[in-house]
Amino acid sequence: KAGGLLSQGIPEYRYPNEILEKELEYIYKTGVNIKLNYEINKNRFIDLAEEFDAVIVATGAQSPGVLNIEGEDDPAVENGIKFLTDINFNNLEKVNVGKNEKIGIIGGGYTAFDVARCSARLGADPHIIYRRTVNEMTAHPGEVEDSEEEGVTFHFLRQPVKIKRSGDKLKLVCAVMKLGPVDESGRAKPVQMKDAYEEFELDRIVMAVGDKPDLFFVGERFVNEYPNLNCPDLPDELKDKIFIAGDSSMGNSELIGMVVRAVGSAQITVEKVRKFLGEKIEPSENREIAFYNTINTKYFQESTRLVEKRIELEQRKKTFEEITKTIDEDTAVVFAERCFFCGICIQCDWCYYYSEGSLLKLGKEWSPETDESFYKYVLDKICDASFKSVEACPRSALSITDEDSKLMEVCDYQFVNFDEIKGK
Ligand SMILES: Cc1cc2nc3c(=O)[nH]c(=O)nc-3n(C[C@H](O)[C@H](O)[C@H](O)COP(=O)(O)OP(=O)(O)OC[C@H]3O[C@@H](n4cnc5c(N)ncnc54)[C@H](O)[C@@H]3O)c2cc1C
Ligand code: SF4
Incomplete structure (x- = not known):
């Protein structure tokens, strides 16, 4: 597929x-x-x-990551993406997750979470074993809490060092870690604590330790x-x-x-x-980015953010039904209206009212696709009010530019001589 x-x-x-x-x-x-x-x-x-x-x-990056530890090649040690593929393609018999089966999932990223949450839905008892702490996990916001509610147990600061078979169970030996200085990934590096180990008795182990590209x-x-x-x-x-x-x-x-x-x-x-392949592609225009702290939020009416509908916990625990529902078109339109149009002129005319005649309206029709100028400053009429008009823009669509700025080309185009226009 x-x-x-x-x-x-x-x-x-x-x-x-x-x-x-x-x-x-x-x-x-x-x-x-x-x-x-x-x-x-x-x-x-x-x-x-x-x-x-x-x-x-x-x-993609689907080549399984390995820990290179003893016992990793046991058949009861599986690959996370393979595990999820079987579930997604409805090969539940192949995955064969037993009721209350204790599954150790090694890792702290998307794959670890998804293996744990899927196996919880299939009746297992999933345990995520991670060498760092919750703060270093690459989870979606709220995912740790959601997973715990669904029955996932977390064991932080545990680094697997050995897998041993013990009858029909597996024993995962982990070194106890503490956080050290920040490493090249920008996260605190786990370092091993002297002679401190913990053993977990598990039915199976799923590896979710970072997959790599294989070219x-x-x-x-x-x-x-x-x-x-x-x-x-x-x-x-x-x-x-x-x-x-x-x-x-x-x-x-x-x-x-x-x-x-x-x-x-x-x-x-x-x-x-x-x-x-020889196609001529126009370079995209240089645009200045408007940031939240440069827009005038006081012009906008406050309106609450959408609280998305979620299914109840009991339903979440038992089914694979979508947890956070997709919103319908009408709701999407209502919430899209909260958009500030940061840096995009929508012809609201605030600048024009403030400009005391230094701004000329071009009378062009606005459409969401158009990214162009609807007004022009009249060079001869630039005055204090022109600067006020720049500041008045609610959505920071105007800015004052240094003479040697790269944007000067656009500025030259925007300034016109009013008398010249009148003459024509
Ligand atoms: C468990 C999991 C959950 C995730 N959840 C999210 C999420 O909720 N939100 C999010 O934004 N991202 C999520 N991600 C990340 C996201 O899925 C990936 O970033 C994205 O799918 C990458 O797309 P891609 O097309 O580059 O690679 P892939 O989606 O990996 O696609 C690569 C394709 O190439 C094929 N292929 C590989 N080698 C060969 C070969 N030799 N010959 C032929 N075909 C080959 C593979 O079979 C596959 O079909 C998740 C990832 C994982 C592992
Ligand atoms: S530049 Fe700003 S103030 Fe002027 S019309 Fe456009 S959005 Fe409104």
Whole structure:
């Protein structure tokens, strides 16, 4: 099935299958051909690169992370994404989660949470074992609390060092850790406490310790020069047409793991590919960004934020039903009206009223798609009021620019000589 982790990894309680089906239908309708059940290996990759004008590698980061500890190869030690794939594809017999089965889940990211919450729904007794603390987890806001309510137990500052078999049970030996100085990931590094260990008796163990990209099919050597993928092992004539996007382009970084980031990275890659294929793409205009502290919030009426509907805890514990309901169109429109239009002119005319005649109205029609100027300052009439009019803009769509600023080009275009206009 197409969709990558959207179909394999993300559980239905967060992303219902029905929505995925709609997304896929939309993609098929745009004319995309999706060839399923076709694993790319070295030979197939070369065939692909020979056949197509450009190739984008977007194979995600699904190669299982390992701890390299004794006993990790026991058959009762499973991979988190594989576990979730079976649940998402309804292969519940294969996952075979028993009632009250004690499952140790090693990790502290999306996969660990989803394995734990899925197995809780299937009647198991899940335990997340994590080497840092709750503050360093890469969970969605509120996810720790939600998981606890659903029956997940957390064990923080525990680093697995050995897995031992004991009859039909597994014994997970963990070193007790404490937090040390911040490491290269920007999080406090766990350091082992002297001679302190804890043992957990478990029925099975699921590894969720950070999956990595696996780009074996481009050859032994490659350099991720996102959006290009530099593959010295490929024949010369194919080298320039290989690009990369999504989780596979993010290496082993903290950036891995957000659908929106994967999509955003793909948009940048696609622009590069279109240029490579000879398409002329206009550079996007330089725009200044309006920040919350530069907008005049006093002009806006306060209105509360949407409180999304959630299903009850009892229902959450037993079913895979979507927890936070998608809002209907009318509600979406009502809440979209809270938008400040930061930095975007909507022709409210506040600046015009303040400008004491130094601003000229161009009488252009406004539409959400248009990003242009609807007013022009008259150079000869610039006065104190002009500056007041800039400050008056509720949404910080105007700004005063230094003479040597890069935005000066836009400014020149915006200033007109009133007399010149009158003369015409
Ligand atoms: C358990 C889990 C839960 C998550 N939950 C969320 C969430 O709630 N919200 C969020 O924003 N993000 C979430 N993420 C992260 C998100 O799913 C990923 O960032 C995103 O899906 C990455 O998209 P991608 O297309 O780059 O890679 P993927 O989704 O990994 O897709 C890669 C595709 O390439 C295929 N592939 C790999 N190798 C080969 C090969 N050799 N030949 C052929 N095909 C191959 C794979 O089968 C897969 O279909 C979650 C991730 C996980 C693991
Ligand atoms: S620049 Fe600001 S104040 Fe002037 S019309 Fe546009 S949004 Fe309103």
